Amino acid sequence: MIFALATKEGRLVAFASAADATSRCREAGAREALWLFFSDDGSPLEARFAPPTKGRKSKAASGSYILQRALSGLWLQERLAQVKQVEGCGPASVAELVELLKINRGKRAAAGL
Numbered sequence: 001m002i003f004a005l006a007t008k009e010g011r012l013v014a015f016a017s018a019a020d021a022t023s024r025c026r027e028a029g030a031r032e033a034l035w036l037f038f039s040d041d042g043s044p045l046e047a048r049f050a051p052p053t054k055g056r057k058s059k060a061a062s063g064s065y066i067l068q069r070a071l072s073g074l075w076l077q078e079r080l081a082q083v084k085q086v087e088g089c090g091p092a093s094v095a096e097l098v099e100l101l102k103i104n105r106g107k108r109a110a111a112g113l
Contacts, residue, residue: 001040001090002067003076005083008034012076012083012097014090018067022047027065036079037067041104044073077101 002021004013006029015021025035030047037045050064076097083094091097 002045003038003040003042003090005036005038005076005079006034007036007082010082010084012086012088014086014088016089018045022065022067030065038076039069040100041108042076042101043108044070044075046070046073077105 002015002018004015004021004025005011006013013021013024015024021037022030025037027047027049029035030037031049035047037047039045045067046069047065048068080094080098083097086093086097091100
């Protein structure tokens, strides 16, 4: 599961996969940090953009980015005050989100990641 936070609206969307998230969250929004991404345990993800190719306009085609674990940044748990609404294929409320993040963080810690 991947979480995407629409920073202006405070809407948190849960996606089944990174591919779903990158196909639904426009590249321009990701570039301008209108969308922030997090893994299922709340750790930050960063958008990595494909370099423009010759003959293309300066903007790359929509969906031409991938999500990778960020080396630094605030976790979703640290941004909960920004979350006004939760939707998508995961938790239905902030309280359910908090519980899910605790469970997934525990699994990550137990795996030694």
